[in-house]
Structures are given as structure tokens and as C-alpha cells.
Amino acid sequence: MPDSMTPAAPGLPEAAYRVTSHELLALLSFDRSAGTALTRRVLGLADLPEDHDLVRAGIGTLNIRDAVEIRGEQVTLLAQAQVLARILATSSQWFDITRIGPDSVSPSYVVDSPVGRAAILLRPLSEYVCIPLRDDVDLFDFVESTVDEAAASMAGAAEGIVTSRRYRGTADPVVANLKAQKSGSFQLAAAPLDDQGQLSVRDLATSERPGRVVRETLAVTR
The missing domain is CATH 1.10.10 (Arc Repressor Mutant, subunit A)
Structure with missing residues (x-):
């Protein structure tokens, strides 16, 4: 750009x-x-x-x-x-990674298209900061690092969620939500849906990196 x-x-x-x-x-x-x-x-x-x-x-x-x-x-x-x-x-494709804390909400986006791609950060007063990305940047690498950064900022917090969504066309978005635990671990909420129609929830193992888990979840083709 x-x-x-x-x-x-x-x-x-x-x-x-x-x-x-x-x-x-x-x-x-x-x-x-x-x-x-x-x-x-x-x-x-x-x-x-x-x-x-x-x-x-x-x-x-x-x-x-x-x-x-x-x-x-x-x-x-x-x-x-x-x-x-x-x-x-x-x-043709968007990623939405939003960190939700007790006092603030910090959305960030990645947009992909045949003519270019960009990261977009939403700041206070409805200001969008657009950062061009090279064509050779792996968008999933970018998403993974963004999620890891957001998760690190919430590690050990009593409250905090990182919501991640991948949008394509008119299909429902693929969703992967991370919830911070006081212990420093995270819970993942993602497909498939449970008997009540809610996202299935599981605890992440200590060996699992939040960004990698979200990346693999969003990469699923539906």
C-alpha cells in the first residue's frame, strides 16, 4: 500500500x-x-x-x-x-481477534483480498489504524502471534477473554474463544456445539500455546 x-x-x-x-x-x-x-x-x-x-x-x-x-x-x-x-x-476473508478485559475491549482485524491485505486496529473514538501486510505474510502466523500477545497480557487475570473469529463469504464464522483462569491457564470454547447448542469447552494443557490452538481451530475448513 x-x-x-x-x-x-x-x-x-x-x-x-x-x-x-x-x-x-x-x-x-x-x-x-x-x-x-x-x-x-x-x-x-x-x-x-x-x-x-x-x-x-x-x-x-x-x-x-x-x-x-x-x-x-x-x-x-x-x-x-x-x-x-x-x-x-x-x-474474501477476515479474522477478528478481540481482547475483552474488565475495563476495556481491544478489537483487531486482518483482511485478505486479491488486491491486498492489511491489519486493522480499532482504537477509541472509532479510529481505525490500517497497517499494510506484505503478500508473503502468512495470515495464520499473524493471527497466532496476535492471540499469543493478547493471552500473555491476561495470564493469571481473574477476568479476560480473547475472542477469535474467521469470516469467509456468507458462512457462519469459525469461532475460538479463550478464557483466562486465575491459575494462569486458559479454557477454549469452540466447535462442535454441545447438547445445549453452546460451544464445547475444554481446558488447555500447560504444553499448549494459546495462539497455536486458536490457529488450528480457525484453520478448519467447513
Whole structure:
């Protein structure tokens, strides 16, 4: 991907760029494809018409940041905005890894498409930080390391869950949830469903790495 729309914040890679939820709504309004529908589903974004106030607000801030060109009624995406919109509109697969603690929720996503891939972090005030990933990056490696990092931050905590989901097309997501135990171990909730229709739960052995277990669970083809 090209360089960022806005300067990367301290602690973020130089290639990272940031967009707001309004700007994402605007980008998604340009192409109503299956990939766009999948993106909306994963990120929980409404399917709004082009003339909706929130979409227009997104276009307005993109324009201020020179990310679109406006000529009369014609709006054309430029540079980074165009690249991101293409990735979201052609997305074929998403991973959602969310750490849920007693005081905060920290979602992170990975999107894959024929035209590019990116990691996306949701920050306070509906700010999405997009980090481009090389084509040779193994997405399951990325997911595994993200889960391990989240699990390490909760080790021994009285509360804490790492939810992981893999989305493809219109199928139900593959789910793998980790719950932290006071002992420092974790419980895994994943398919198959039990007699009550709930995810089956088991304790992870001390020799099992949380990230590897989640990776293997999400890799199951259904």
C-alpha cells in the first residue's frame, strides 16, 4: 500500500494510516459488492445510501485530507483511500481477534483480498489504524502471534477473554474463544456445539500455546 493518509502516531509503523468510521462508511459506499457486504458484517457497519449524513460526513473529511477529488456530483477516490476501498470491496476473508478485559475491549482485524491485505486496529473514538501486510505474510502466523500477545497480557487475570473469529463469504464464522483462569491457564470454547447448542469447552494443557490452538481451530475448513 502507499504511504499513510495521515502521519503515523507514535508507536505505529511508518506505513500505518488512520481513518474514522465515517470515512469507512464513505469508502464502502462506492462499491456494493460481496466483499463490501463481508466488510460491513465483520466491522458492524451499516449499509447506508450515498446521500446519508454519515457517508457525506466521511466524504467531507476525506476531501479535507485530499483523499478524494470532487467535481460537481462526481467523487473520485485518490491514492490511499482508493487502495483501501479496493481491498475492502474485494475482501474474501477476515479474522477478528478481540481482547475483552474488565475495563476495556481491544478489537483487531486482518483482511485478505486479491488486491491486498492489511491489519486493522480499532482504537477509541472509532479510529481505525490500517497497517499494510506484505503478500508473503502468512495470515495464520499473524493471527497466532496476535492471540499469543493478547493471552500473555491476561495470564493469571481473574477476568479476560480473547475472542477469535474467521469470516469467509456468507458462512457462519469459525469461532475460538479463550478464557483466562486465575491459575494462569486458559479454557477454549469452540466447535462442535454441545447438547445445549453452546460451544464445547475444554481446558488447555500447560504444553499448549494459546495462539497455536486458536490457529488450528480457525484453520478448519467447513
